[in-house]
Amino acid sequence: xxxxTRLLRYFTAVAEEGTLTRAAERLFVSQPxxxxxxxxxxxxxxxxxxxxxxxxxxxxxxxxxxxxxVPELLAGWDRTWREARSAAARESRVLRVGxxxxxxxxxxxxxxxxxxxxxxxxxxxxRQASWGNPTAGLADGSVDVALLRVPFPGQRELRVExxxxxxxxxxxxxxxxxxxxxxIPFRELWDEPFVAAPAESGRWxxxxxxxxxxxxxxxxxxxxTDQPDEWLSAIANGYGVALAPASAARFYARPGVVYRPVxxxxxxxxxxxxxxxxxxxxxxxxxxxxxxxxxxxS
Amino acid sequence: xxxxTRLLRYFTAVAEEGTLTRAAERLFVSQPxxxxxxxxxxxxxxxxxxxxxxxxxxxxxxxxxxxxxVPELLAGWDRTWREARSAAARESRVLRVGxxxxxxxxxxxxxxxxxxxxxxxxxxxxRQASWGNPTAGLADGSVDVALLRVPFPGQRELRVExxxxxxxxxxxxxxxxxxxxxxIPFRELWDEPFVAAPAESGRWxxxxxxxxxxxxxxxxxxxxTDQPDEWLSAIANGYGVALAPASAARFYARPGVVYRPVxxxxxxxxxxxxxxxxxxxxxxxxxxxxxxxxxxxS
DNA sequence: CGACATCCATGCCATGAGGTTATAGATCCA
DNA sequence: TGGATCTATAACCTCATGGCATGGATGTCG
Numbered sequence: 001x002x003x004x005t006r007l008l009r010y011f012t013a014v015a016e017e018g019t020l021t022r023a024a025e026r027l028f029v030s031q032p033x034x035x036x037x038x039x040x041x042x043x044x045x046x047x048x049x050x051x052x053x054x055x056x057x058x059x060x061x062x063x064x065x066x067x068x069x070v071p072e073l074l075a076g077w078d079r080t081w082r083e084a085r086s087a088a089a090r091e092s093r094v095l096r097v098g099x100x101x102x103x104x105x106x107x108x109x110x111x112x113x114x115x116x117x118x119x120x121x122x123x124x125x126x127r128q129a130s131w132g133n134p135t136a137g138l139a140d141g142s143v144d145v146a147l148l149r150v151p152f153p154g155q156r157e158l159r160v161e162x163x164x165x166x167x168x169x170x171x172x173x174x175x176x177x178x179x180x181x182x183x184i185p186f187r188e189l190w191d192e193p194f195v196a197a198p199a200e201s202g203r204w205x206x207x208x209x210x211x212x213x214x215x216x217x218x219x220x221x222x223x224x225t226d227q228p229d230e231w232l233s234a235i236a237n238g239y240g241v242a243l244a245p246a247s248a249a250r251f252y253a254r255p256g257v258v259y260r261p262v263x264x265x266x267x268x269x270x271x272x273x274x275x276x277x278x279x280x281x282x283x284x285x286x287x288x289x290x291x292x293x294x295x296x297x298s
Numbered sequence: 299x300x301x302x303t304r305l306l307r308y309f310t311a312v313a314e315e316g317t318l319t320r321a322a323e324r325l326f327v328s329q330p331x332x333x334x335x336x337x338x339x340x341x342x343x344x345x346x347x348x349x350x351x352x353x354x355x356x357x358x359x360x361x362x363x364x365x366x367x368v369p370e371l372l373a374g375w376d377r378t379w380r381e382a383r384s385a386a387a388r389e390s391r392v393l394r395v396g397x398x399x400x401x402x403x404x405x406x407x408x409x410x411x412x413x414x415x416x417x418x419x420x421x422x423x424x425r426q427a428s429w430g431n432p433t434a435g436l437a438d439g440s441v442d443v444a445l446l447r448v449p450f451p452g453q454r455e456l457r458v459e460x461x462x463x464x465x466x467x468x469x470x471x472x473x474x475x476x477x478x479x480x481x482i483p484f485r486e487l488w489d490e491p492f493v494a495a496p497a498e499s500g501r502w503x504x505x506x507x508x509x510x511x512x513x514x515x516x517x518x519x520x521x522x523t524d525q526p527d528e529w530l531s532a533i534a535n536g537y538g539v540a541l542a543p544a545s546a547a548r549f550y551a552r553p554g555v556v557y558r559p560v561x562x563x564x565x566x567x568x569x570x571x572x573x574x575x576x577x578x579x580x581x582x583x584x585x586x587x588x589x590x591x592x593x594x595x596s
Numbered sequence: 597c598g599a600c601a602t603c604c605a606t607g608c609c610a611t612g613a614g615g616t617t618a619t620a621g622a623t624c625c626a
Numbered sequence: 627t628g629g630a631t632c633t634a635t636a637a638c639c640t641c642a643t644g645g646c647a648t649g650g651a652t653g654t655c656g
Contacts, residue, residue, distance in 0.1 A: 001379065002304040009300070020604065033644045035605060040642090045379070047386035054603055054652045062385035069378040076374060080367040081299065081343070087360035088345035318633065331615055333634060338613090352623045352632055 003044070005077055008070050010037050011049070015067045019056035082141030089144060093122045095283055098129050098136030098143035101228050103270060105247040107163070107295040108147070114290040119283060130226045131197040134204040138273055145278075145287050149245070150271045153202040158273045161288060163295035165267040167246045168210075169259045173238045179258050186264035190214050193222025193240035195231055208243055210265050232257055270295065301342065303375055306368050308335050309347070313365045317354035380439030384576075387442060391420045393581055396427050396434030396441035399526050401568060403545040405461070405593040406445070412588040417581060428524045429495040432502040436571055443576075443585050447543070448569045451500040456571045459586060461593035463565040465544045466508075467557045471536045477556050484562035488512050491520025491538035493529055506541055508563050530555055568593065 010027060014034065017023040024031040038057075042049050049063035059067055089096050095115070099108070112124045127143055129136035134152045137143035150160060170189060172179050178188065196219075197205040206212070209219045222240030225231040235242060236256035244252070245268050249259035272291040278284040308325060312332065315321040322329040336355075340347050347361035357365055387394055393413070397406070410422045425441055427434035432450045435441035448458060468487060470477050476486065494517075495503040504510070507517045520538030523529040533540060534554035542550070543566050547557035570589040576582040 002302055002307070003375065003379075004300055004302045006300040019602090021602080029643095030645055031603090032605075032646080036643075039605090045382045045386060047382060047389065052604060056603070060389070062382055062389055065385050066378065066382045069381070073371070073374055073378065076371050077301065080364065080371060081301075083367070084343045084345060084360055084364045087363045088343060091345065091358070091360055317631090319631080327614095328616055329632095330617085330634075330636095334614075337634095350633060354632065 003041075005074060007037060007041050008074055010034060011041055012067065012070055012074070014038060014050070014057055015059055015063065018058070078141075085141055086144060089125075090283070093119075095119075095122060095124050095145065095287055096127060096137075096143040097124050097287070098127050098138060098146040100129055100131065100134070100136050100146075100148055101248075101252075103136075103147035103149060105245070105251055107270075110294040111147075111287075111290050114294045115287050118286050118290060122283065124287070131204075132200045132226050134201045135273070138275060141275075144281075145272060145274045145284055147291070148271055148273055149204075150269050151207060152204045155273075158275055159279065160271045160273045161292060162269050162271045163291055165269045168243045168262060168265050168268050169246045169249060170241055170262045171232075171235050171244045171248065171252075172241050172258050172260060173235055174256050174258050175238070176241065176258075178260070181260065183261035183263045186210065186213060186262050189241060189262070190217050191220065193220045195223045195225055195234045195240040195242040196221045198224055198226055210243060213265055228252060301339075303372060305335055305339050306372055308332060309339055310365065310368055310372070312336060312348070312355055313357055313361065316356070319354075376439075383439060384442060388581070392423050393417075393420060393443065393585055394423050394425060394435075394441040395585070396425050396436060396444040398427055398429065398432070398434050398444075398446055399546075399550075401434075401445035401447060403543070403549055405568075408592040409445075409585075409588050412592045413585050416584050416588060420581065422585070429502075430498045430524050432499045433571070436573060439573075442579075443570060443572045443582055445589070446569055446571055447502075448567050449505060450502045453571075456573055457577065458569045458571045459590060460567050460569045461589055463567045466541045466560060466563050466566050467544045467547065468539055468560045469530075469533050469542045469546065469550075470539050470556050470558060471533055472554050472556050473536070474539065474556075476558070479558065481559035481561045484508065484511065484560050487539060487560070488515050489518065491518045493521045493523055493532045493538040493540040494519045496522055496524055508541060511563050526550060 010023070010029075013023040013027050014020060017026060020034050020038070021031050024034045027034065038050065045062075045066075047062040048060050049066060050057040051060055097112075108126075112126070115124050116122065127137060129146075133139075134148075135154050135158070136146040136148060138146045138158060139154050148160075150162060170184060178184050194209050196209055199205065209221075211219055220240075223234040225234050231242065232252060232254050234240065236254060243262065243265065244259065246259070246261070253259075272288055272295075274281075274284050274288065308321070308327075311321040311325050312318060315324060318332050318336070319329050322332045325332065336348065343360075343364075345360040346358050347364060348355040349358055395410075406424075410424070413422050414420065425435060427444075431437075432446075433452050433456070434444040434446060436444045436456060437452050446458075448460060468482060476482050492507055494507055497503065507519075509517055518538075521532040523532050529540065530550060530552045532538065534552060541560065541563065542557065544557070544559070551557075570586055570593075572579075572582050572586065
């Protein structure tokens with residue numbers, strides 16, 4: 001009668017992947033653990049949910065019936081969970097602000113200061129997200145509002161106000177042959193290995209590799225990093241170069257890494273994003289207004 | 299992110315009861331266990347869901363928000379769970395038939411035999427329920443169809459076809475002063491202690507105490523029992539008398555217990571019940587048809 | 597035909613979550 | 627002040643969960 005939602009997630013994972021082994025990888029558990037859990041679910045319901053074969057796991061008729069219902073249940077729980085968490089933040093007068101790396105750079109402090117003035121008693125809690133989480137936690141409800149570089153994957157489901165644009169420069173190892181050039185035509189970087197964001201970040205990754213501005217040439221990826229420090233190390237160690245907002249030269253200065261202007265790539269734009277559910281939330285809207293009033297290109 | 303539905307049930311119980319102690323009783327767990335679980339849920343969400351006081355537990359604002367959503371989630375899971383179980387039964391060609399005590403008495407075997415003829419390959423699995431479960435498992439989806447005495451609590455949400463009526467007699471200790479009388483006017487039993495069903499059975503309990511046919515006189519309860527054997531023992535030991543269908547004289551004969559006709563109480567009627575969700579289920583409908591054709595008053 | 601790859605299943609072990617009982621702490625009431 | 631009525635904490639036990647190693651079935655390829 002009682003189930004853990006984890007068990008249901010396991011079930012849908014197996015149903016979708018079609019094999020225990022692959023589902024186990026996706027869920028970051030061992031395959032025997034999954035075997036046991038699925039068996040338990042079957043015992044609980046008193047049904048065979050899958051037919052086993054060399055090829056993997058295929059849903060039975062009752063299994064299909066279950067698989068049709070479960071995602072909706074999980075989504076329902078996810079919604080109320082998210083709602084409760086944001087209610088919690090509201091209760092303690094905390095606005096959770098996600099950001100990615102240096103998102104709003106110098107403007108950030110002004111925005112936060114303005115917000116604190118407008119909402120005395122409230123606190124803006126800044127949460128840095130890794131690049132593997134390109135909405136900085138908005139998508140999973142762990143923040144109320146986010147400062148991001150647009151475009152980013154998942155943008156469609158969210159509200160975004162663009163704050164300002166900023167040039168994209170390139171970060172190079174200090175010893176690089178182009179380290180003294182200024183500005184560098186992007187064309188000359190086409191064949192360089194690049195330091196990229198992880199695959200999860202999808203479109204966002206491509207945009208920072210300027211995949212659309214290479215005239216169809218393929219990208220060479222020299223390293224994949226998830227965080228600013230790794231990113232800087234990878235560049236300093238010569239694994240590759242990378243595009244970065246101009247402000248990175250100030251926020252992520254490091255021996256062994258130089259930043260140079262680039263010509264021939266489009267600007268990056270910084271935006272503030274929130275979920276449609278918060279369109280009427282006065283605190284979120286206040287924060288957005290503070291962003292629009294106090295964010296200026298650096 | 300993951301929760302056990304048990305945790306959610308615990309939460310709603312505390313929210314509804316208003317104190318941990320009472321909720322713990324209702325859930326059949328100890329109060330410290332509940333304390334821990336509620337704390338865990340709060341930790342999980344990062345919210346205080348209740349404010350504690352000497353008087354008990356009161357929902358906070360986030361708690362109320364959660365309490366508003368959770369019952370729907372639980373109901374959703376309950377539906378799919380039930381669906382899966384009945385899919386399982388269908389898959390293995392088992393019709394689960396609940397019944398209470400001697401519900402359809404002699405007719406039962408005829409019904410089952412007719413069903414087996416009509417649906418070769420299928421098996422009717424008979425499940426006796428205790429009196430604390432007056433729908434014999436229909437309400438919680440553990441059976442597909444039930445043979446019951448009407449009226450019973452929860453009848454509104456179910457479909458019922460009445461099969462036949464039967465007189466109510468009284469079961470008396472053999473040594474009882476009225477044990478030789480025949481028939482006994484019900485009026486003479488008004489002041490006798492009665493052996494009753496547990497409180498959970500609600501309306502059903504009252505009906506077997508003939509609470510409506512006592513001219514407003516209060517009922518004296520001499521013992522509470524949950525099962526036929528306990529019931530028989532209670533009567534044989536002289537804790538009280540009890541109304542019973544006439545067929546009980548054949549099905550529940552026991553030394554020390556005598557059955558006598560009673561005048562002045564209404565008949566009992568036997569029905570077959572199923573859930574509206576199964577209105578279109580051919581197997582359930584076949585069973586119902588078998589009941590209508592083969593059930594005759596004994 | 598035998599070695600290998602690819603599935604799922606099983607056995608054993610360590611860990612942790614959830615339960616129980618006993619008891620402490622707080623607060624109200626007579 | 628003593629008792630009644632809440633919740634919280636401590637100590638302990640049990641069992642489910644997950645990890646690792648390994649077995650068994652089956653298909654594939656040299």
